[in-house]
Amino acid sequence: xxxxQWKHKDLCALADHTPDELITILxxxxxxxxxxxxxxxxxxxxxxxxxxxxxxEPSTRTRISFELAAMRLSADVINISASAxxxxxxxxxLDTARNLxxxxxxxxxxxxxxxxxxxxxxxxxxxxxINAGDGAHEHPTQGLLxxxxxxxxxxxxxxxxxxxxxxxxxxxxxxxxxxLLTKLGAEVTLVGPSTLVPATFACxxxxxxxxxxxxxxxxxxxxxxxxxxxxxxxEYFPGLGEYTARFGLTKKRAERIKPxxxxxHPGPMNRGIEIDSDVADGRGSVILDQVTNGLxxxxxxxxxxxxxxxxxxxxxxxxxxxx
Amino acid sequence: xxxxxHIKGGRIIDPANGIDRIGDxxxxxxxxxxSLPKNEKGERGAEVIDATGKVVSPGLIDIHVHFRExxxxxxxxxxxxxxxxxxxxxxTVVCMPNTSxxxxxxxxxxxxxxxxxxxxxxxxxxxxxxxxxxxxEEMAPIGALAAAGVVALTDDGRCVQNHGVMRRxxxxxxxxxxxxxxxxxxxxxxxxxxxxxxEWSTRLGLPGWPSLAEDLIVARNILLAEETGHPIHCQxxxxxxxxxxxxxxxxxxxxxxAEACPHHIALTDGELKNFDTNFKMNPPLRTQADIDEIIAGxxxxxxxxxxxxxxxxxxxxxxxxxxxxxxxxxxxxxxLALFLEILLHxxxxxxxxxxxxxxxxxxxxxxxxxxxxxxxxAPADITILDPDHAWTVDKNESSSLSRNTPFHGHSLRGRALxxxxxxxxxxxxxxxxxx
Numbered sequence: 001x002x003x004x005q006w007k008h009k010d011l012c013a014l015a016d017h018t019p020d021e022l023i024t025i026l027x028x029x030x031x032x033x034x035x036x037x038x039x040x041x042x043x044x045x046x047x048x049x050x051x052x053x054x055x056x057e058p059s060t061r062t063r064i065s066f067e068l069a070a071m072r073l074s075a076d077v078i079n080i081s082a083s084a085x086x087x088x089x090x091x092x093x094l095d096t097a098r099n100l101x102x103x104x105x106x107x108x109x110x111x112x113x114x115x116x117x118x119x120x121x122x123x124x125x126x127x128x129x130i131n132a133g134d135g136a137h138e139h140p141t142q143g144l145l146x147x148x149x150x151x152x153x154x155x156x157x158x159x160x161x162x163x164x165x166x167x168x169x170x171x172x173x174x175x176x177x178x179x180l181l182t183k184l185g186a187e188v189t190l191v192g193p194s195t196l197v198p199a200t201f202a203c204x205x206x207x208x209x210x211x212x213x214x215x216x217x218x219x220x221x222x223x224x225x226x227x228x229x230x231x232x233x234x235e236y237f238p239g240l241g242e243y244t245a246r247f248g249l250t251k252k253r254a255e256r257i258k259p260x261x262x263x264x265h266p267g268p269m270n271r272g273i274e275i276d277s278d279v280a281d282g283r284g285s286v287i288l289d290q291v292t293n294g295l296x297x298x299x300x301x302x303x304x305x306x307x308x309x310x311x312x313x314x315x316x317x318x319x320x321x322x323x
Numbered sequence: 324x325x326x327x328x329h330i331k332g333g334r335i336i337d338p339a340n341g342i343d344r345i346g347d348x349x350x351x352x353x354x355x356x357x358s359l360p361k362n363e364k365g366e367r368g369a370e371v372i373d374a375t376g377k378v379v380s381p382g383l384i385d386i387h388v389h390f391r392e393x394x395x396x397x398x399x400x401x402x403x404x405x406x407x408x409x410x411x412x413x414x415t416v417v418c419m420p421n422t423s424x425x426x427x428x429x430x431x432x433x434x435x436x437x438x439x440x441x442x443x444x445x446x447x448x449x450x451x452x453x454x455x456x457x458x459x460e461e462m463a464p465i466g467a468l469a470a471a472g473v474v475a476l477t478d479d480g481r482c483v484q485n486h487g488v489m490r491r492x493x494x495x496x497x498x499x500x501x502x503x504x505x506x507x508x509x510x511x512x513x514x515x516x517x518x519x520x521x522e523w524s525t526r527l528g529l530p531g532w533p534s535l536a537e538d539l540i541v542a543r544n545i546l547l548a549e550e551t552g553h554p555i556h557c558q559x560x561x562x563x564x565x566x567x568x569x570x571x572x573x574x575x576x577x578x579x580x581a582e583a584c585p586h587h588i589a590l591t592d593g594e595l596k597n598f599d600t601n602f603k604m605n606p607p608l609r610t611q612a613d614i615d616e617i618i619a620g621x622x623x624x625x626x627x628x629x630x631x632x633x634x635x636x637x638x639x640x641x642x643x644x645x646x647x648x649x650x651x652x653x654x655x656x657x658x659l660a661l662f663l664e665i666l667l668h669x670x671x672x673x674x675x676x677x678x679x680x681x682x683x684x685x686x687x688x689x690x691x692x693x694x695x696x697x698x699x700x701a702p703a704d705i706t707i708l709d710p711d712h713a714w715t716v717d718k719n720e721s722s723s724l725s726r727n728t729p730f731h732g733h734s735l736r737g738r739a740l741x742x743x744x745x746x747x748x749x750x751x752x753x754x755x756x757x758x
Contacts, residue, residue, distance in 0.1 A: 115598070115646065116527065117645075120645070137529070175526075198525070200520075203525060204526070
């Protein structure tokens with residue numbers, strides 16, 4: 001049994017990593033998930049390390065999840081928001097980050113509204129940079145926790161048919177999911193209005209469908225994305241009512257999906273818009289499991305990027321773990 | 324310094340006169356002459372430049388540069404921009420009006436002209452804005468700008484969105500014989516776009532600037548040029564469909580012209596994969612299909628002028644998040660080499676005389692400059708170059724105040740060796756600038 005080595009100081013985009021590396025993270029996360037199930041939910045893996053949660057864009061669950069993940073690894077954690085930083089005074093992102101590094105931050109978790117911002121810092125800092133969402137580019141730990149959840153619930157990823165529904169164009173979650181799932185052998189179908197699922201996405205090796213009704217019966221996972229109506233100009237679709245009528249996972253539509261189909265959502269949910277409340281809380285919903293698994297995945301990422309040795313795969317080999 | 328020059332034994336290429344021969348070229352008092360008086364020949368008289376094995380061309384002309392003065396002299400000054408031009412083999416440049424203040428008044432034009440006269444080592448001509456403050460709403464004082472000596476009008480950096488304003492400006496400019504140049508970008512379509520809309524914007528999650536936004540304005544300009552009968556020049560063409568629109572219009576005799584920049588035929592949008600802001604420019608880098616069509620357009624005469632869109636930005640301004648970085652790259656010092664490398668060596672799309680024609684006589688004719696030729700009696704603006712000279716771009720050797728080039732480390736073939744302005748050597752590769 002061999003364990004793939006993790007040689008990266010940063011995690012900026014899942015597009016940068018090989019299937020073996022991605023499996024390494026998932027395997028390591030599986031080992032870390034046990035930590036959260038103990039009475040004493042803490043290990044010393046990052047004792048003496050300092051993590052800065054540098055959230056330029058607002059976030060609740062991701063920031064808290066990273067914070068808790070770091071604490072469970074015994075790291076010291078500092079949280080910084082844009083309004084509480086010198087960015088408000090006109091300081092550049094790079095200068096602010098360099099100051100954090102000068103204070104001996106070992107890990108910087110960044111969320112930023114600009115695509116590429118994590119890579120921008122990672123290329124210029126010695127500290128490990130973890131992307132917690134950069135514009136519409138990627139949200140790697142969300143992609144990992146989604147894959148982790150699918151693997152945990154269904155037992156495999158290779159061959160699973162995943163529908164990602166909604167605002168694909170502006171979604172970093174979708175891009176990370178597409179990268180990871182296609183690399184691990186899943187079949188991915190993007191569903192949404194043609195304005196939010198433009199034809200260029202076909203270059204990512206996915207199928208494009210412009211009606212949710214076309215895929216309901218055949219998919220193993222439905223991942224519903226939040227309609228970011230506040231970020232979109234109105235030309236992308238006529239209105240929320242029409243969106244729900246065409247693409248919402250209503251209770252009636254949910255009756256048509258396979259019994260074992262997983263219903264996922266990265267949150268925060270717009271109940272009654274992309275998903276009916278009954279469906280969000282009903283059978284097949286793994287939305288809260290995703291939150292729990294996010295903690296394990298982020299522990300694994302922080303641990304590996306700090307130079308921690310990957311844990312031996314729980315499954316016999318990386319290849320077997322795909323199927 | 325000698326008032327006379329004797330350039331010996333070079334391959335003289337003068338596209339304006341259809342000349343391509345080995346021979347000597349003589350200069351006296353800043354003018355090209357047929358021969359020198361006997362007492363000025365030899366080493367005691369004229370300065371002798373041995374051009375054996377080299378090419379002697381009319382001084383290169385770039386009709387699209389940004390020198391940042393007035394207002395942003397931390398990026399570039401007219402003096403440093405001119406040195407970039409000289410080091411790139413350019414003897415004449417045409418400055419864009421998006422300075423601060425905008426070059427939309429005779430006073431600003433006069434300031435630039437005085438600054439150029441006192442500090443620039445090459446000829447610097449000005450364009451004036453089409454609209455006040457480049458706002459696209461009210462015409463700039465076009466008659467006064469013409470009287471002040473601008474050679475064309477453009478809102479470059481921006482595009483006049485209001486078709487009515489553009490139509491009236493073109494009609495009005497016609498009266499003064501001023502060509503109109505346009506940065507073709509329909510802004511409701513390009514919106515917040517920071518790179519080409521396509522596969523790579525999809526992968527990177529960056530807002531796309533579709534080529535459709537350029538095509539639409541190119542089509543608008545074709546119609547306006549046809550309607551008014553007045554020349555409109557489409558700047559820095561980046562898309563295949565724009566080239567096809569221009570080709571068809573030119574075949575019909577519409578007075579529409581276009582230029583291409585080196586980066587738009589050297590690089591695709593895939594270069595942005597690491598979010599390097601040195602690849603961020605407007606219009607953006609596009610696809611290989613666009614490159615192929617632009618080169619086809621250069622080959623078949625659809626595009627008649629080559630230019631750099633030299634756009635310096637300070638390092639600290641570029642070293643920010645991708646969507647916050649300004650558009651633009653340095654161009655003058657790598658322009659000739661890139662055109663030679665791609666059009667002559669790699670693609671064999673044009674002959675050397677054809678390429679030099681697009682950098683000399685074509686821009687001179689378009690803007691009615693009394694340059695771009697080695698005719699007897701013409702101003703002695705001369706570039707001596709070696710189309711095979713192999714070199715590696717080093718941004719730290721640039722004469723610019725900025726360093727924003729995506730070509731740092733690129734190996735290229737072709738380089739200017741000596742730049743002569745008004746009969747005086749202002750720069751040569753071996754000894755540098757002669758201040």
